[in-house]
Amino acid sequence: MIFNMNFLLLDYAIRSLMRRFSKNFFIFLILSLLIFLLASVLMIADAIKLELNSTLKTLPQITLQRFIAGKQSDVPIARAEALLDIEGINAVTPRVWGYYYFKPAGVNFSVVGIDAYEEQYSPTLTLLTQHFDMKLLANKESMIVGEGVKKILAENYYSDFFNFITPKGEWKRVPIAGVFHSDLALESNDLIILPKKLAYAIFGMEESKATDIVVKVANVKEIATIVQKITARYPDMRAITQDDIRVSYQNIFDYKSGFFLSLFSVCAFAFFIIIYDKTSGLSSEEKREIGILKAIGWSSDDIVKEKFYESFILSLGAFLVGISSALFYVYALQAPLLRNLFMGYSELKPTFLLPFSFNLSMVILLFLLSVPIYIAATLIPSWRASSLDADEVMR
Amino acid sequence: MSLTPEIIALLTLDAIFCFLGLVAWVVAFRIAFHWNAKATTPLQYTLSKQSYLGAIIIKYIFMLKLPLFAFFIYTTDTLSSIIAGAMCAAGVVNSVDFGLYLTVFKLLNLYLFGFWLLLHYADVNDEKLPFTRLKFVLFLFFALPLFAEIALEVSFFSSLNISKIVSCCGTLFSAASDSYMSLLFVVDGYIWVGLFYGSFGITLLAYGLKNQLLLIASNALFLIVAIISLIIFFSTYVYELPTHRCPFCLLQKDYYYVGYALYTFLFAGTFFGMGGAVLSLFSKEKIRFSRLSLAFNTLYVLMISAYPMVYFLRNGVWL
Numbered sequence: 001m002i003f004n005m006n007f008l009l010l011d012y013a014i015r016s017l018m019r020r021f022s023k024n025f026f027i028f029l030i031l032s033l034l035i036f037l038l039a040s041v042l043m044i045a046d047a048i049k050l051e052l053n054s055t056l057k058t059l060p061q062i063t064l065q066r067f068i069a070g071k072q073s074d075v076p077i078a079r080a081e082a083l084l085d086i087e088g089i090n091a092v093t094p095r096v097w098g099y100y101y102f103k104p105a106g107v108n109f110s111v112v113g114i115d116a117y118e119e120q121y122s123p124t125l126t127l128l129t130q131h132f133d134m135k136l137l138a139n140k141e142s143m144i145v146g147e148g149v150k151k152i153l154a155e156n157y158y159s160d161f162f163n164f165i166t167p168k169g170e171w172k173r174v175p176i177a178g179v180f181h182s183d184l185a186l187e188s189n190d191l192i193i194l195p196k197k198l199a200y201a202i203f204g205m206e207e208s209k210a211t212d213i214v215v216k217v218a219n220v221k222e223i224a225t226i227v228q229k230i231t232a233r234y235p236d237m238r239a240i241t242q243d244d245i246r247v248s249y250q251n252i253f254d255y256k257s258g259f260f261l262s263l264f265s266v267c268a269f270a271f272f273i274i275i276y277d278k279t280s281g282l283s284s285e286e287k288r289e290i291g292i293l294k295a296i297g298w299s300s301d302d303i304v305k306e307k308f309y310e311s312f313i314l315s316l317g318a319f320l321v322g323i324s325s326a327l328f329y330v331y332a333l334q335a336p337l338l339r340n341l342f343m344g345y346s347e348l349k350p351t352f353l354l355p356f357s358f359n360l361s362m363v364i365l366l367f368l369l370s371v372p373i374y375i376a377a378t379l380i381p382s383w384r385a386s387s388l389d390a391d392e393v394m395r
Numbered sequence: 396m397s398l399t400p401e402i403i404a405l406l407t408l409d410a411i412f413c414f415l416g417l418v419a420w421v422v423a424f425r426i427a428f429h430w431n432a433k434a435t436t437p438l439q440y441t442l443s444k445q446s447y448l449g450a451i452i453i454k455y456i457f458m459l460k461l462p463l464f465a466f467f468i469y470t471t472d473t474l475s476s477i478i479a480g481a482m483c484a485a486g487v488v489n490s491v492d493f494g495l496y497l498t499v500f501k502l503l504n505l506y507l508f509g510f511w512l513l514l515h516y517a518d519v520n521d522e523k524l525p526f527t528r529l530k531f532v533l534f535l536f537f538a539l540p541l542f543a544e545i546a547l548e549v550s551f552f553s554s555l556n557i558s559k560i561v562s563c564c565g566t567l568f569s570a571a572s573d574s575y576m577s578l579l580f581v582v583d584g585y586i587w588v589g590l591f592y593g594s595f596g597i598t599l600l601a602y603g604l605k606n607q608l609l610l611i612a613s614n615a616l617f618l619i620v621a622i623i624s625l626i627i628f629f630s631t632y633v634y635e636l637p638t639h640r641c642p643f644c645l646l647q648k649d650y651y652y653v654g655y656a657l658y659t660f661l662f663a664g665t666f667f668g669m670g671g672a673v674l675s676l677f678s679k680e681k682i683r684f685s686r687l688s689l690a691f692n693t694l695y696v697l698m699i700s701a702y703p704m705v706y707f708l709r710n711g712v713w714l
Contacts, residue, residue, distance in 0.1 A: 261404075
C-alpha cells in the first residue's frame with residue numbers, strides 16, 4: 001500500500017544520522033531544548049490551573065460587592081439581613097477583610113475578621129475555627145497567622161506580637177496566638193485571622209458595614225436566578241459567581257500560555273530557517289553519497305523517504321527527550337524559575353507543590369507543534385537533495 | 396479572539412500548509428501546462444523532478460490533515476467550556492456563521508486529497524506515468540478548497556467571541572422550524588432508518604456485482620444517509636434521550652469518545668469504497684479496496700445498530 005514501512009531503509013537512516021553525529025546532535029539538542037521549554041510552560045500552566053480549580057470549589061457560591069462610582073466600597077450590613085427573604089438563599093454572611101500593607105518587607109497580608117458564633121463561609125476557615133478557640137481569641141484580642149506571615153514577621157523581629165498602624169495613625173498591638181498549617185497553601189500562606197472587632201479597628205471601618213457579602217444557595221442551578229433577583233433589588237451590587245471565576249481563570253491561563261506560545265513561535269520560526277539552511281547546504285561528501293546511491297539504483301523516491309525517516313527519527317527523539325525532561329523539571333524539581341512566570345514575584349507567594357497531571361491531549365498538542373514543523377522544514381531541502389543527478393555529483 | 400495553545404498550534408500548521416500548498420500549486424501549474432511525457436527537453440526533465448516535490452508536499456499535507464481533523468473537533472470541544480451556552484463542539488462551530496462550512500470543507504478536503512493520493516499511487520506504479528498531467532490538473536482545483544479552508548479557519552478562530560451566547564446542540568438539531576435540520580424532520584425518523592439500511596443493502600449488492608459505478612453511487616448515498624440517520628434516529632439511542640440529537644456530543648468523554656470510532660469507520664469505509672472504484676475505472680491494476688470498504692462499512696452498521704438493540708433489550712421499549 002501507500003505507507004508501508006521499510007526497515008532496511010530505517011536502518012540506513014539511523015546509520016546515516018550517526019555518521020554525521022556532530023551536525024545532527026546540535027540540531028537534536030536545540031530542538032529538544034525548544035520542546036522542553038514549551039512543554040514545561042504548558043505543564044506548569046496546567047498544574048496551576050488544576051490547583052486553582054481545586055481551591056475554587058471552596059470559594060463562596062456568590063460574592064456580592066458594592067460599587068460606588070466604579071470603585072468598590074463597603075456594604076451596609078442591614079442589606080445582608082434583607083437578602084435573606086429571597087427564596088433559595090440558604091445563608092448570608094457579611095465579611096470583613098482586606099489587605100494590610102507591611103512596608104518593611106514590601107508585602108501585603110490578607111487580614112480576615114471572623115466571628116466565633118458565625119457559620120464560616122469556607123471549609124478552610126471552618127477547619128481553622130475548629131482547631132483554635134475563637135472565643136478565647138476574641139477575649140484576648142489576638143490573631144492567628146499563616147506560616148508565611150509568621151516567617152516575615154520573625155524576620156522583622158516581631159516574634160510574639162505585631163503593631164498594626166490604623167488609618168488614624170495609632171498603633172494597635174496584637175499578640176500572635178498561633179500559627180496554622182494548611183494543605184491548601186495557595187490561600188492561607190499570607191493569611192491573618194483575627195476577631196471582627198479588631199479588623200474594624202485596623203481598617204478604620206464603620207461597624208455597621210462589611211467589605212462584601214457572601215451568599216450560600218441551596219440549589220446550585222438557582223444561582224443565576226438568584227443573582228438576577230439580587231441585582232434587581234440592589235443595582236449597585238455586583239455579583240461574582242464561582243462560574244465567573246472559573247471562566248476568568250481559564251482565560252488568564254490560556255492567555256498566559258498563549259502569550260508564551262506566540263513568543264515561542266518566533267523562536268521556532270528562527271529555528272525553522274536554521275534547519276532549512278543546514279539541510280539544504282549539502283557537503284560534497286553527502287552529494288557524492290547520494291550520487292552513489294542513485295548510481296546503484298535508488299530512485300528519488302527512496303532518497304526522499306530515507307531523508308524523511310532521518311528527520312522523523314531526529315524530531316521524534318528530540319520530542320521524547322524534551323517531554324521527559326520537562327516532566328522531570330516540572331514535577332520532580334517543581335519548575336524553578338519558570339513558575340514565577342505564572343505566579344508573580346511576591347515575597348509572600350505560597351510555596352505549594354505543583355500537582356501531577358498528565359493528559360494525552362497536551363502530548364498531542366506538543367507533538368503537533370514540534371515534529372510536523374521540523375519535517376516541514378526538511379521537506380524541500382530533502383527533495384532538492386534527492387533530485388541531484390548521479391553523473392553530475394560523482395564527476 | 397482568544398489564543399489558546401490549541402488554536403495557536405492549528406494556526407501555525409495552517410501557515411505551513413498555506414506555504415507548502417502554494418509551492419505545490421505553482422509546480423502543478425507548470426506541469427499542467429508544459430507536461431509532455433514524450434519530450435526530451437530540459438524543461439520536461441525539470442518537470443519530472445518537480446512532480447516529486449508536488450507529490451511529497453501533498454502527501455505531507457494529507458498525512459497531517461488526517462489527525463488534525465480529529466484535533467480540530469477536539470479543540471472546538473474544549474472551547475465549549477469557555478463559550479457561554481455551548482455544550483459541545485456543535486455550539487462552538489455554529490457560534491460563527493460559516494462554522495458549518497468550515498467543517499464541511501475540512502471533510503471534503505480529506506476525501507479529495509485521499510482520492511488524489513490514490514491516483515498518485517496508480518500513477519507512480521505505472522512506468523509510463525499516465526496520470527501525471529491529470530493529477531496535477533486535478534490538484535489545481537483541489538487546492539482551492541484547501542486554501543478556502545485555511546482562510547475560513549483563520550477567520551473562524553479570529554471571530555470566535557467568548558462572551559457571545561451561542562445555541563447548544565439541543566436547539567441546533569431540533570425539529571424547531573429555524574434549525575438547519577428542520578427540513579429533514581419533516582420525514583419520519585423510521586423512513587431515514589429504512590433508507591439507511593436500504594443504502595447499506597445497495598452497497599452490499601454493488602460489492603457482490605463488482606459494479607464500480609454502482610459502488611461509487613451507493614457509497615456516496617450511504618455516507619449522506621448515514622449521517623442524517625445518525626442525527627435523527629441513532630444519536631438519541633446513544634444519549635438515551637429522545638430529544639437529544641447531536642452529531643458532536645458523541646465525541647465527548649460522557650459517551651466514551653465513541654464518535655471518534657464511529658466516524659473513522661464511516662469515513663474510512665465510504666472513502667475506500669469510492670476511491671477503490673474510481674481507481675479501478677482508471678487503471679487495470681487490481682486493488683483490493685472494496686474488501687476494506689466492506690469491512691469498515693459493516694463495522695459501522697453493526698456498531699451503530701447495537702445502540703438501539705441494546706436499549707430495546709434492556710428496557711423493552713423503543714425511544
